[in-house]
Amino acid sequence: MAKAMVSSCRFSFRRIIENIREVIWVASADFARLEYVSRAYEQVWGESRERLVANPMAWMEKVHPMDLDAVRQFCEKAKAGVTDTESFPEFRIFRESGEIRWIHARMFSIQRSGKIGDLKAFIAQDVTRSRCYEAALRESEEKWRSLTENAADQVLITDLDGHINYANRPFMGLSEDQLVGRHLLGMIPPAFDDSVRACFKRVVLEEESQTCRIEQAGPGADRFHFELCMSPVLVKRQIVAVAFRFIDITRRVRRERKLRESEAFHRTLFDQSPTGISIQDFSAIEAPIKRLIDSGVSDLRNYLMDHPDIVTDLARRVRIVRVNQAAADLYGAQSVHHMRGPLGIFLEKGDYRYFVEQVAAFSSGVDHYEGEARNRDFEGNTLHLFIRKVVINRLEKGLSKVMVSLIDVTPIKAAEKERSTLLLQLQQAQKMEAIGTLAGGVAHDFNNILSIILGNAELCRADPGSDQAVRQHIDKICTASLRARKVVQQLLGFSRKNEHVFKALHLLPLVNEALIFMRATLPASIAIDSNLSAADDVIRADATQIHQVLINLLTNAGHAMQDDSGSITVAAENVSLKQPLAESILSVPAGDFIRVDIIDTGSGIPESEQGKVFDPYYTTKAPDKGTGMGLSVVHGIIQRCGGGIDLTSRPGQGSRFSLYFPLADETADEAIPDKGIPSSGCERILFVDDEPMIVEICEQILTRLGYQVNTCADPQEALSMISAAQGRIDLLVTDMSMPGMNGEELIMRARHIQPALPVILCTGDNTRIRDRSWSDQGVTEILGKPLGMKALAEAVRRALDRRETGPVNGAG
Incomplete structure (x- = not known):
């Protein structure tokens, strides 16, 4: 077995x-x-x-x-x-x-x-x-080591407990060998310990990569920033280690911080700038403009100016993307958000030429535009702006970002307009001053001529041998001469800052006088009708200024007739206003007035211009027809009278100017009837004037009144006569303006010879001397030319009666 x-x-x-x-x-x-x-x-x-x-x-x-x-x-x-x-x-x-x-x-x-x-x-x-396998593994390991050791980032490998098994380079002052075996989490700054541990835990448990950031103090105030990437190391789908990659992001963090600071700075600059700033987007117009250029439009600017419908469409395409508070305030916007939308709504209606210039500039490759512009704010008011537009980064963004700075120059434009107005007023004042100087010289010569005419006429009228028919003609000559004197006075009053006397007066006689005056100046083809039915015509005003108002309005009515044909109707009636006429050109308060209507059948005034016709220097007439000052003067005079003005007009149907004068509660001074030639005298008078004919006329008048008259045309000769008379001269009558020696010097030297000598000073321009005090020089009367017989006789008698004690009387 x-x-x-x-x-x-x-x-x-x-x-x-x-x-x-x-x-x-x-x-x-x-x-x-x-x-x-x-x-x-x-x-x-x-x-x-x-x-x-x-x-x-x-x-x-x-x-x-x-x-x-x-x-x-x-x-x-x-x-x-x-x-x-x-x-x-x-x-x-x-x-x-x-x-x-x-x-x-x-x-x-x-x-x-x-x-x-x-x-x-x-x-x-x-x-x-x-x-x-070993060779491949060694090759792989060599490659891996080469990659990690030459990597820009710090690489560490730990076990699942966090102990370092590998380091590709020294870290935190420790060599590779010193790092192996250390616990990585113990080397993390305490401020970041919790976040790193949480990420490490998720990597181990969930086998998914995690990222976090840590900071570490550097030299001085510097700090180093790292991005810590953790990844699981898997072998046969099992986690065996954790790979750490430390990415130095210090530069990136510093760049990001600078970028944030720059962004915050520019945002603050944009939002808080007192200058209006906006960002507009023009990109939507690039395609339509390109189509126009491709179709053969070579001159873009002129083409757009000829096609306003295209410009309107382009303006709707441009968008306002962003605005600061200053821009919103400039336009009256409720907030910056209400400003966003089409640029076209802010452009002045019908005035796109500034916008067309911008489009033409940007379309030709130009990245900036600088110029003026007119915009409308949210209330419809016109803004005059100085603008600067810059295309930002066209290569990448095209025309989608255009920065716009807005400077409000509306006050400057208003100041420039006011300056122009003041300059025009200064020029007009200088012109009026020159006219005044010229008028003074003309008045002197003209009054001398009138003195000759009036003196001879009055001598003829005083001649008992004159028949009735001749006397009637002589009366007309005297009346015309006196009216001519008033015309000269008005000329002086218009050209100089005269002191106007406001007193109670009858208006209708002034209206009749103005109509008579204008009848002689307007063409016979212009009919003048009047209907002066006012029962009460007493107003408080200056007669010369009222005459000026009527003449200005009647002259304008005549100029309004085309082909010098038409009619002018002047009506006056009493009106009682229960309510003010607030919408009239010059508002009319409630009360009792006499209204004067000046109605013409001329060309009429457009409704758009009716509010401007009373502005200074505003006129639609040709340069030889007027300066634009007439109606401005009318406005000022009626305003000072406490009245008002209403205007009704239609183009082609004529105009109606209604003047409202408040009725006065006082009685007007009535004209004093002529009581004949004053009492004569027998005193000795010396009459001096450089105009021989005036000397001759006045000698005849004074001689007829019974005075002993000595005359001469040379002031030097007059001084000799005073010296030779040895105090027997009772009165010196002298002209002011004479060659060689004026009246003032003559008076001074004459009274040096005869201290008690009374003087009558004659002048063709009493506006030059009336503001002075002459009593200390013995001047008891200032007599304006032309020298009428009655005025001369009364002045002589008063001067002789008062002798040295009487005050100066500005007669004439």
């Missing part, structure tokens, strides 16, 4: 050996006889076992020449019994196909019959595949 069991064991053992991959053979100690070789020999060496049995050392024929010496030495050593169990050095063998196999073999002795080393057992294993 024991034998059977041994046989069975041997069979089982042999079957096992025959089916394993390793090559097993058993040989004598001297390798001369082969006891056994397993089937695997044929699979590994690629030749039959029989050949090896025939030649136990045949396996060495397949050994690679480079490994053959080492294998022989090992075998010789084994034969000599130097070693009992030892592994062969790994060696290579060639197969018939040329394939190379790596063999790992070891040898040990088998004791038999009590003797050691009787047999040698060899076990050879084909390790070609594992050698390839």
